Amino acid sequence: MKTTEVVLQASALGKSFSRKGKAPVIALDALSLRVKAGAVTGLVGPDGAGKTTLLRLAAGLLLPDAGSISVLGLDSASQAIEIQSRIGYMPQQFGLYQDLSVQENLELYADLQAVPLSLRPSRFAELLQMTGLGDFQKRRAGALSGGMKQKLGLACSLIKKPRMLLLDEPTVGVDPVSRRDLWQIVYKMVADEGIGVLMATSYLDEADRCAEVVVLYEGRKLAEGTPAEFRDKLKGRVFTLTPPAGGPPPRLLQTHLAGQPGIIDVMIRSGRVRCVVEAELAARLKSGHSELFPAAAYDKIELSEPSFEDAFMALVPKADLRPKNAASLSPEPDPVPGAVSRRDEIMVSAHNLTKNFGAFTAVREISFEVGKGEIFGLLGPNGAGKSTTFRMLCGLLKVSGGEVQVAGRDLRRAGSRARAQLGYMAQVFSLYRQLPVRSNLEFYGRAYGLSGARLRQRINWALDEFHLRGREESPAGLLPAGYRQRLAMATALLHEPAILFLDEPTSGADPLARREFWLRISGFAAQGVTVVVTTHFMEEAEYCDRLLIMSRGTELVQGAPAAIRRLAQSPENPEPTVEDAFIVLAEGRLPAAAPTGAQGVES
Amino acid sequence: MTALRASLMRIRGLLRKEMLQVRRDPSSILLALVMPLLLLFLFGYGVSLNPNHVPVAVVASDTGAAARELAARFALSPYFVPLSVKTLNQAEELLKEKKVDAIIHIHENFSADLLTRGGAPVQVIINGVDANRARLLQGYTQGVVQTWVAQEQRRGVLPAGSAAVVVLPRIWFNEANESRNFLVPGLMVLIMTLIGTLLTALVIAREWERGTMEAILVTPVRVFELILGKTLPYFFLGLSGLGLTVAGGVLLFAVPLRGSLLLFMLLASIFLLASLGFGLAISAAVRVQFVAAQIAVIAGFLPAFFLSGLLFDLESTPLPIQLVSHIIPARYFVEICHTLFLAGNIGPVLWSATWPLVVMAIVFFTVVRRKLSGKRLE
Numbered sequence: 001m002k003t004t005e006v007v008l009q010a011s012a013l014g015k016s017f018s019r020k021g022k023a024p025v026i027a028l029d030a031l032s033l034r035v036k037a038g039a040v041t042g043l044v045g046p047d048g049a050g051k052t053t054l055l056r057l058a059a060g061l062l063l064p065d066a067g068s069i070s071v072l073g074l075d076s077a078s079q080a081i082e083i084q085s086r087i088g089y090m091p092q093q094f095g096l097y098q099d100l101s102v103q104e105n106l107e108l109y110a111d112l113q114a115v116p117l118s119l120r121p122s123r124f125a126e127l128l129q130m131t132g133l134g135d136f137q138k139r140r141a142g143a144l145s146g147g148m149k150q151k152l153g154l155a156c157s158l159i160k161k162p163r164m165l166l167l168d169e170p171t172v173g174v175d176p177v178s179r180r181d182l183w184q185i186v187y188k189m190v191a192d193e194g195i196g197v198l199m200a201t202s203y204l205d206e207a208d209r210c211a212e213v214v215v216l217y218e219g220r221k222l223a224e225g226t227p228a229e230f231r232d233k234l235k236g237r238v239f240t241l242t243p244p245a246g247g248p249p250p251r252l253l254q255t256h257l258a259g260q261p262g263i264i265d266v267m268i269r270s271g272r273v274r275c276v277v278e279a280e281l282a283a284r285l286k287s288g289h290s291e292l293f294p295a296a297a298y299d300k301i302e303l304s305e306p307s308f309e310d311a312f313m314a315l316v317p318k319a320d321l322r323p324k325n326a327a328s329l330s331p332e333p334d335p336v337p338g339a340v341s342r343r344d345e346i347m348v349s350a351h352n353l354t355k356n357f358g359a360f361t362a363v364r365e366i367s368f369e370v371g372k373g374e375i376f377g378l379l380g381p382n383g384a385g386k387s388t389t390f391r392m393l394c395g396l397l398k399v400s401g402g403e404v405q406v407a408g409r410d411l412r413r414a415g416s417r418a419r420a421q422l423g424y425m426a427q428v429f430s431l432y433r434q435l436p437v438r439s440n441l442e443f444y445g446r447a448y449g450l451s452g453a454r455l456r457q458r459i460n461w462a463l464d465e466f467h468l469r470g471r472e473e474s475p476a477g478l479l480p481a482g483y484r485q486r487l488a489m490a491t492a493l494l495h496e497p498a499i500l501f502l503d504e505p506t507s508g509a510d511p512l513a514r515r516e517f518w519l520r521i522s523g524f525a526a527q528g529v530t531v532v533v534t535t536h537f538m539e540e541a542e543y544c545d546r547l548l549i550m551s552r553g554t555e556l557v558q559g560a561p562a563a564i565r566r567l568a569q570s571p572e573n574p575e576p577t578v579e580d581a582f583i584v585l586a587e588g589r590l591p592a593a594a595p596t597g598a599q600g601v602e603s
Numbered sequence: 604m605t606a607l608r609a610s611l612m613r614i615r616g617l618l619r620k621e622m623l624q625v626r627r628d629p630s631s632i633l634l635a636l637v638m639p640l641l642l643l644f645l646f647g648y649g650v651s652l653n654p655n656h657v658p659v660a661v662v663a664s665d666t667g668a669a670a671r672e673l674a675a676r677f678a679l680s681p682y683f684v685p686l687s688v689k690t691l692n693q694a695e696e697l698l699k700e701k702k703v704d705a706i707i708h709i710h711e712n713f714s715a716d717l718l719t720r721g722g723a724p725v726q727v728i729i730n731g732v733d734a735n736r737a738r739l740l741q742g743y744t745q746g747v748v749q750t751w752v753a754q755e756q757r758r759g760v761l762p763a764g765s766a767a768v769v770v771l772p773r774i775w776f777n778e779a780n781e782s783r784n785f786l787v788p789g790l791m792v793l794i795m796t797l798i799g800t801l802l803t804a805l806v807i808a809r810e811w812e813r814g815t816m817e818a819i820l821v822t823p824v825r826v827f828e829l830i831l832g833k834t835l836p837y838f839f840l841g842l843s844g845l846g847l848t849v850a851g852g853v854l855l856f857a858v859p860l861r862g863s864l865l866l867f868m869l870l871a872s873i874f875l876l877a878s879l880g881f882g883l884a885i886s887a888a889v890r891v892q893f894v895a896a897q898i899a900v901i902a903g904f905l906p907a908f909f910l911s912g913l914l915f916d917l918e919s920t921p922l923p924i925q926l927v928s929h930i931i932p933a934r935y936f937v938e939i940c941h942t943l944f945l946a947g948n949i950g951p952v953l954w955s956a957t958w959p960l961v962v963m964a965i966v967f968f969t970v971v972r973r974k975l976s977g978k979r980l981e
Contacts, residue, residue: 060979061820084821091814091817091821093817100620111616114612
């Protein structure tokens with residue numbers, strides 16, 4: 001039987017990378033693993049778990065330090081070339097030649113894989129049809145959208161009908177429609193050709209689509225099995241709470257529960273709070289009482305079907321990351337002051353914002369308003385124009401048309417006083433890598449006009465709030481990714497800005513870091529800070545009070561998450577996600593009754 | 604399909620990709636074809652350090668007292684290191700082989716003419732490849748002779764007031780004494796270094812940065828195919844840039860090309876290979892464009908500019924710098940250019956400048972081969 005054939009086998013595989021003057025980093029440690037033909041095996045784990053290293057070892061790009069890895073029965077250390085002519089490999093940053101057209105890229109990889117000329121026309125036609133790139137044959141790869149680039153990358157790695165496919169996070173930053181298309185192509189290859197696929201992914205919901213999943217953590221295998229096996233372990237431990245209609249946003253309840261004893265994970269899904277709890281707490285909840293869940297905070301509590309993500313969160317060890325500022329529900333009798341955003345006090349407004357780069361329109365007539373204490377999200381896949389919009393808001397980029405006001409002023413004309421009201425966290429880590437944590441904080445504090453006792457007080461606040469104690473003297477560049485993110489956010493908040501601009505703060509962060517981040521944001525918003533944030537993770541829409549979804553420079557829809565989700569509601573899909581809504585909108589399948597994107601959807 | 608056909612197909616794919624990229628990326632074209640012309644036009648008059656300890660051949664055909672004394676003056680001067688030679692022929696050979704930079708010829712009737720006619724000429728032949736240096740040398744020789752004459756006049760040996768000794772200077776190889784004739788051939792060195800080292804280092808580092816290298820390495824491509832795919836396009840790009848400069852130099856600035864063009868192209872190819880090898884070695888070791896550019900400029904371009912003898916006469920630099928210059932490929936090519944353009948096909952000089960280039964090319968390509976062996980990412 002085909003499905004029992006093993007296409008990849010790793011035994012006691014070890015790999016470490018030496019660093020100058022420091023202990024080597026262990027990327028993989030005694031890892032044993034099998035990947036079967038005719039199925040998709042998912043490789044999940046937080047950043048630095050060793051996913052990319054494993055794929056590179058399999059492709060013969062790295063040599064193992066210990067153990068061995070074989071692909072299609074060939075040893076990757078000694079028979080790399082033989083493996084490379086039989087597999088398809090798609091690196092994380094897929095290397096398409098930007099200056100070459102779609103057709104030329106395909107031809108290049110066909111040449112490199114020595115695909116006979118006679119087979120090419122039919123193969124190219126098949127791949128172009130499968131990826132929907134038929135109409136773009138002559139277009140340069142650099143001018144394709146992010147999703148099309150990934151599809152072309154996949155097509156290039158499939159050029160010679162590989163017997164095994166290695167995919168390194170192929171769907172990161174890709175719009176939901178293309179993401180779905182990519183999966184369809186992969187499934188088709190598995191069904192038609194019976195190939196084996198090993199796919200690393202940081203989207204936990206994708207693991208549910210795999211036949212088998214391997215969870216890596218710090219170079220070791222934490223667990224493996226079918227997604228159902230993972231899910232079954234958590235049966236009876238996942239609860240969904242429905243917040244009262246018209247009450248505070250669900251994120252307040254989420255923030256309240258995060259990090260409490262007995263609670264493993266808590267997140268917002270489709271407007272409800274979903275939590276994974278320890279078995280002991282689950283038993284108490286089933287019998288109907290727990291002091292952790294103030295009765296006024298929710299209407300309904302019900303048992304839910306576990307997902308792979310729940311199981312993952314329960315598996316991966318985590319430190320106490322609960323932010324100190326976490327907003328609480330009790331003991332305060334009223335909703336936290338400022339928790340309900342005040343739409344009457346407009347902090348940020350954009351009107352018909354447009355930006356042209358030469359003949360290319362990056363942003364076209366975007367309008368929105370953000371009230372005090374609101375979390376406003378700019379969502380969209382890579383290349384949608386989020387960062388461009390953002391830079392115009394911050395006064396870093398000149399607008400081609402339209403108006404922007406931040407705290408009642410145009411930042412391009414207003415002086416430093418207006419700028420002092422906002423905190424900005426750039427997409428790339430923009431602190432001084434060689435300077436220690438404390439010096440970075442001091443520098444940015446002074447740059448924003450803090451000094452003396454006030455500066456010391458704020459730095460102490462930042463060190464406590466962001467759990468940076470004990471790392472004050474380590475150079476910023478050497479901090480683990482999660483801590484770097486915290487430091488960047490701390491510097492943006494030192495001067496207590498009224499408005500916080502965060503550009504893709506969760507890009508490249510693993511699920512754990514992303515959760516922690518959103519908890520913090522909720523906390524600051526509860527204190528009255530206005531937050532404008534961009535992200536390409538559609539599920540993060542749930543943490544925003546309101547959001548604007550962009551695609552190719554224009555607005556797809558604007559409104560509260562619940563209202564946007566409703567757009568995709570149908571008999572087949574009674575509880576759609578924001579991602580479903582994006583697909584519906586992007587494909588123009590709007591329900592007739594729904595308002596159009598430009599007018600916005602208000603809750 | 605045979606292994607050979609598969610290999611040829613892969614090489615073809617790589618070559619076509621590279622050429623399409625060059626064609627569509629204006630920066631490579633700028634660097635390879637526009638830059639040479641720009642440099643050609645912009646290159647002004649070079650700067651030269653004051654030469655000293657210049658080797659000169661002294662042909663004293665006269666054994667009279669005056670002649671011996673004048674010859675001794677050259678030995679005393681800090682500027683010259685005289686080498687006594689019997690015949691003018693021998694001296695000319697030395698000049699051609701660049702063993703000496705000038706010939707001081709004292710005629711057989713020098714002493715007699717000086718006494719009987721009250722005046723005599725001294726012939727000075729100077730290597731004029733470096734126009735600046737030639738001018739300075741001319742001045743020095745004149746100075747030495749005149750000081751001697753003035754002393755003799757004070758001592759009353761020579762009659763006062765007359766221009767007793769006339770220096771008859773002649774400049775060889777570059778009679779026009781044009782800086783241009785010296786600089787334009789030198790420019791070829793800069794252009795080839797730019798294309799060979801800088802462009803190559805940049806384009807491969809760019810592949811690392813954009814992730815295309817990882818995608819290429821994971822195909823069944825062999826290392827030598829990869830190297831060939833990167834070397835050939837830039838080799839031809841380099842040769843066209845060179846052709847452009849040669850044509851520009853000869854047609855626009857009337858720089859003489861005394862040696863054979865074919866030989867020049869052959870030797871230039873060898874230098875280009877050494878240069879490409881260096882660029883490839885940089886990019887195999889460094890995977891960031893910025894760093895690759897820095898290294899290429901500091902280790903490739905700047906030495907080609909300052910330490911190759913293109914601008915500054917190497918023989919007047921301190922010994923350590925002279926020693927360092929021996930590991931700089933550009934130094935040898937400067938010599939080849941100057942020789943072939945201004946002197947002609949002078950075998951021994953050309954050979955002594957060519958074999959180090961061959962060695963360097965082999966060394967660099969071996970390094971590249973080693974670095975990429977196994978196509979591993981580490």
